[in-house]
Amino acid sequence: MKKKFLTDIEIAQACKMSHIEEIASKVGVSKDDLELYGKYKAKLPLSLINQKNIKKNHLILVTAMTPTPAGEGKTTTSIGLTEGMNKIGKQTTVVLREPSLGPVFGIKGGAAGGGYSQVVPMEDINLHFTGDFSAVEKANNLLSALIDNNIQSKSRNLGIDPRTIGWKRVMDMNDRALRDIVIGLGGTANGTPREDGFNITPASEVMAILCMAENFQDLKKRLGNIYVGLTYDKKPIYARDLNAENAMAILLKDAIKPNMVQTMEGNPAIIHGGPFANIAQGTNTILATKMGLSVSDYVVTEAGFGADLGAEKFLDIKCVSGDLKPEAVVLVATIRALRHHGGAPKEEYNTPAVERVAAGFANLEKHIENIKKFGLNPVVAINAFPTDTKEEVKLIKDKCKAMNVQAIVANGWAKGGAGMTDLAEAVVSEIDSGQNKFEPLYDWHISIKDKIETIASEIYGADGVDYSKQAIADLARIDQLGLNELPICMAKTQKSFSDNDNLLARPTNFRITVREFEFAAGAGFIIPILGKMMRMPGLPATPASEGMNIDNDGTISGLS
Secondary structure, three states: OOOOOOOHHHHHHOOOOOOHHHHHHOOOOOHHHOEEOOOOOEEOOHHHOOHHHHHHOEEEEEEEOOOOOOOOOHHHHHHHHHHHHHHOOOOEEEEEOOOOHHHHHOOOOOOOEEOOEEEEOHHHHHOOOOOHHHHHHHHHHHHHHHHHHHHHOOOOOOOEOHHHOOOOEEEOOOOHHHOOEEEOOOOHHHOOOEEEOEEEHHHOHHHHHHHHOOOHHHHHHHHHOOEEEEEOOOOEEEHHHHOOHHHHHHHOOOOOOOEEEEEOOOOEEEEOOOOOOOOOOOEOOHHHHHHHHHHOOEEEEEEOOOHHHHHHHHHHHHHHHHOOOOOEEEEEEOHHHHHHHOOOOHHHOOOOOHHHHHHHHHHHHHHHHHHHOOOOOOEEEEEOOOOOOHHHHHHHHHHHHHOOOOEEEEOHHHHHHHHOHHHHHHHHHHHHOOOOOOOOOOOOOOOHHHHHHHHHHHHHOOOEEEEOHHHHHHHHHHHHOOOOOOOEOOEOOOOOOOOOOOOOOOOOOOEEEEEEEEEEOOOOEEEEEEOOOOOOOOOOOOOHHHHOEEOOOOOEEOOO
C-alpha cells in the first residue's frame, strides 16, 4: 500500500506554536518591544537595529540553480538550514520575503517553506499576513490618483504629458486583463482619458523602495524620487513635485517594520518585503536583514529564482547599498532540475537518469563558477526527493568535489532540522575558514552599458549585448536624468541563463537583447528589460485557487 504523505498545510496545522513573546525572548527581544498581531505574529521596532552587532554577526545567502517551473526549494532549504544551525548550537534566525497572492492562487504556491521546514502560522503568512502588501498597494495607488488628479486640475496643473507617464496602478493578484487598460472614460468629470495598466504588487517600485530603505527618512526621500513622466515642455516630474512622499510614507508607517514569526521548531523568523527576482531585486528588506543580524549570531536569507537573478542582485545591489557582507552561500540544487537541464521532459522529472543529471550539471557548474566570482565559495545543498538515486547523488558530489565545493544532501522537507545538521556544519565550516571575502562584480560608477555587459558575459555567459532603438532612446533619457551611476537590476526570464526560455543547461554562442529600459530612481536601480518580461502575470489554465477550501470552522485546505 502506497504511503500517504501529509500536505504542507496539514503539517503546518499540526504544529504546536509558541506565543511570539517566547520566540522573541530567544534572541533577547523584550515583549515590550513587540507590536503584537495576535498570539503568533509581531512587528519589530526599527530601534532594535544595532550596527555593532551587524558587523560582527554572520550572513548566509541561500540561492539556487536555474529552476524548474515549481522551483527548487530555496525557502524550504533556508528554513531547514536555520533549524539545523540551531540544532548544532548556533543561534540563527531566518529572514525571508513575504509571499504574493499571485503565486499563492496561481501556480507556484506560497513562500512559507514546505514539509517539516516551514514558517508558521502558514495560512496567515501566505495570505494577508500583517497587511504590508496592502499598504504598498495603497501607497502606489495613491500616487496614481494624485497624478490623474493633477492632470484634471485647472489651478495646480503641472503640465504632465499623459503620454509619458510610466507609473501604473498595482494589485496583488495575477490578472492579465489589467495589463493594458484605458482610464478616464465617461466624460470630463471622470478625468482625462489615457492609457494605463496594472502591475502585480511585488513589481511596484514602492515595494522595491520599501526593501531598499535604511530608515523612515530614507523611505520618504526615495518615495519622493519616484519618476512619474514629463511635462509637455519635456521637464521631468517626480513624486515630490506632487507632494506625494509624506502621504505615501504615512501609509507605510507600519509596513516598514519587519515582522517576526516562528519556524515549526520554535526558532525566530523575520519575514518582510516581497519583490520578484525576475523583474525586481528579489530579496527581503535591508531593514529585515539588519534586524536579523542585530538580534542573532547567524542569519540565513534567500534571494529569488536562480543565482543569475536573485543572488546577483542581492550581491551587487542590496549588499553594496546596505553595506552587507555575506560570509557563505548555499546553492540549492535538485536532481529533478538537473534532469530537466539534461533534457528530461516534464513527465520524466522524477525518472532516474544518471546521464541526464550528468548533462544537466553544466547548469549547476556555471552557477558555482559565478558565485566564486564574488569571492565566495558556495556549499551545494541537494534538496532531497524520494525519486533521487544514490548514483545520481554520488555523481553530483564527485563533480562538486572536483570544483573544491562540498555537496550535502538536504533532508529538511522530510526531517526538519534533524535532516539539515550536515549542511549546517558545512556552512559553519565555510564561514570559520575565513576564506570567503565578498566583492561585488562591478563598480557602480562605470557606464550603464559596461555594467550590463559585465553581467551578461560574466554571469550569463553571453557573447555580447544588443540594444533595440527603444533601448538606445531610453539610455539617452537615463543620461539626461543623471542616473548613470545606479546599479543594474536585470529583468529577464528565470528559466535560462539567456533571454530565451528554451536554452537550458549552460548555453553558449548567444547574445542577449535589451528591448527597453525602465528605471527606479527612488529604489535606486536601472532595469534593462530582456525578452518579453511582464509585470502582471496571468493565471494558469487550472489555478491553484480551484483546489482550495475553507470549512465551517475556518480551517483552510489546499493552500501550499
